[in-house]
Amino acid sequence: MRLPPLLCGALLLIMGTMLAACAGMRALPGLPESHPEALAVGQQVSCSECHDDNQKGSLRPQASFSHTPSFVKNHRLYAASDDRLCAVCHKSSFCNDCHAGKVEIKPSTKYGYRPDREMPHRGNFMTLHRIEGKLDPASCYRCHGRANNERCIACHR
Amino acid sequence: MKLETRAVILTVFLSFWISSASAAQLSIDSSTIFRVEQRDLGFGDKQKLMPVTQFLGLDAEKLADGNLSLHLYGWGRGDLGDKSYNDDKVDGTLTYGYLRYRFNSANADIRGGRFFINQGIANEQLDGVNLRTDLPGGFGVSAFGGAVVHNKNLFGESSDGKGDYLYGGRFHYRYARLLELGLSGVYEADAPVLVHYANGSHRAVGLDIWLHPMAAVELIGHTSYNTETAEISEHSYLLNFKALPGLLLSGEFDEHRDRDYLYSWSMFSGAGLNPADKSRSTGGTISYALNSKAILSTDYKHYDRQYGSADRYGGDLKLSFLENSLRSGIGYHYLNAGATFAVSGNPSASYQQLRLYSLHDTKGYFASVDLLGFFFKDKIYDTASDLEASLSLGYHLTTDLAISGDVSYGRNPEFSKEIKGLIRLTYNPVFSGKGEKR
Structure with missing residues (x-):
């Protein structure tokens, strides 16, 4: 079966774009698997105590994730946009004590x-x-x- | 064989397999809780509950090429006295159990198994697959799909009102550290027809935003649209203003069209609600870190519904001493609400809430006291208050292993006297490791 030239061209373009995207993705940074330092238990974590710039792999200022009373109350909004940053410090079971x-x-x-x-x-x-x-x-x-x-x-x- | 039984067998098998893989990092955390609760129901009726519950989690990292991991968590319970709350004296569930392959770049990962999705407007538990990755140019994409995890059947029905499968995803764009826009959606299979409830299929799309135009200002929130009713169902936004170091002013706005937002909540026949009904709440919080040992916050919220409005305001003070090993707090809130929000027959739903707690955690023992009181403007079931005092005392047997016991005494409109106690054995190695998750 022969494919129409236009379809062949489109498929080649899509494959080329995907290959380029994949090559580009290799250069994108990723979050670390876990936080490199142990954090104090029971403290209102203030990320900006140590991080004054955006975390590698996350294009947001660390101060956004400081666990202020307002953050704790509205954490669902932050988790919904990128729970992978939460997962650097928290296991899923931390969330599932309440949300299950x-x-x-x-x-x-x-x-x-x-x-x-x-x-x-x-x-x-x-x-x-x-x-x-x-x-x-x-x-x-x-x-x-x-x-x-x-x-x-x-x-x- | 029930899914939970299969999961336990699978867990045991996998534990042996993982422990035989020398490079794997295996972490198990466990809590065994034995509760004793006596309830005086009045008229001489008493209940004695003695459930034993085992929570068990397993995380195996660095499997295969080092990027594969396995995560399992669930619980099982057996009643030694009266039934705790459902029809079975033995119960349990697999909360999650999934394999994850994490790529070294672009925050990419693949998850397969039972897990939770919390992306954009999607908030689901499913048995399926989820793929996520960042893309060049600030873009990112996530897609998920699988079988819906069902709940207990509704009364008189042979289902929980949910469809059998769902799929969805989120596509986002981030610009520097200024802006993130997300588009997300979830599509669940047709909801089953119920005899006693009005229900609808769970299908929605939504937009979410994070805006950070300057260091002191942050806006985050989302709007969702119910594609079944063709109406906007929710607005939920938070505006933060960091006025001074340690001082944070927050404003919140939430609005729900009840029928459109609760459309697939079968238990309350969400699809049958009045399309005109709305719930709206607006409020704010001011928090100030006086120093590293004290945080003071005050909050206010105004509620509007079709049949009335209410206000809640109050404040909390949290204190931390002795290198954070001694932590205390005090809080007071007042809800000013009229008869339409009250327990049926009462002229007012207003109440005051007062809470006081303190805990001390040392390398040896740990202890806490928690006092909580609700004081009603008008008596509920001829009771003016709802009081509970709890004491907890424990000992760290090792860095990872602790034993503790709690006892609480309460008087409330439900029970003329409520005494509860429990013994807890906790094995939690995550606190001892450097940077390990909790």
Whole structure:
């Protein structure tokens, strides 16, 4: 079977572009597999203490990822744009203590010895969820909408 | 054979295989938690819960040519007393289990197995494949696809309301350290027809932005569009202004069209909500690092829904002493909300929240105390407050191995008295290694 000349040309152009892109990609930097230095446990990590420029492999200033109270509260926005930078310091299980398909123990109970960590639903959230759910249903949906619904189904029928 | 059982067998097999590969770096972390909980339900009814839960994670790095790694994490639970909360006295799950091949350049990697996707507007758990790479010229691309990981079936239904497969991806462009624009989408197979719930297929596209026009200013957020309802479903944006060293002013704006955003939330019949209903919240946080030992923050948020509005404001102070081994905090918040947000029949949903905690972590012992109280403007189920006091005491047996115990006492509208205790054995070698992940 003979291909039309125009199609052959297009295929060659695509292959050439892909080869050029691949060659170019080899020169692109990548993030390190893990952070080269151990970080203090329980501190509000300030990346800019050591990094005053953009991290190799990430075209963002390190200060953007300093774990300020606002960052911790809104970390979903940062993780959604590049969770590979998060993965330099955190295992996936760090996220999945809260964000999972099926959470067995409330994170604040699992880590009862770490009251300094930001954890959702501390104390008896059963009462409060009747208020908070009406106030901001989107905040429930982010974790329980399409996953982790087992406890919800026990009552919401 | 259930997937979880197969996963355990696979984990054991892989552990032997990995341990036989001399160059591989194997890391296992484990938490065994034995809980004891007694609930006084009133009218003489009591529950005694004694579940034992084992969390187990395995990370094997530097497999094959050194760029291949394996990551597994899951838990299993057995009830020694009354059932904890579902129909089975034994339960468990494989949270994730995937192989990852990481390329040396362009942040490229391939993942295969069960994993989570959190890219752009996509926030999914799937059994499938994900390929990601940066491209020349500031571009980058990620694509994923596979089988949907299902949840517990909805009551009276034979499904959880989700489709059986999904695919999607994110394409982004970064310009220097000034701008990143992302376009992402997710397409899930047709949602099953449910008898008792209104549900819809999970399909959306979205735009995300990160803008950093000057050192002190940063804007990050996204807007999503539900392709099933042909409406914008969400705006979520955060604006940061670093006024002075240590001083950060943040403004937040979130808006959701309830039906379009919650369209595939079958449990609450999201597809059946009123298309006109909206939820909006606007607010801000001011945080100031007084020095390396103290961070003070105040926050305010205003909520608007179709049936009313509410305000929440308060502040937190976090302190750190003795080279961060002694950490304490105090926080106060007040929610001012009317009857439309209240527990049914109450004239107000307003409450005050007060929290006080402290912990001390030494090379030997570690201990913490946590006091939390909610004080309702109007009693809920004839109870004016919701109080919980927790104590935790532990000992580092080795650098990696620790044993600890917690006990808590609470009184709240649900339970006239709630006493909980647990014993925890934790093996976590990640804290001892140089730069290892946690």
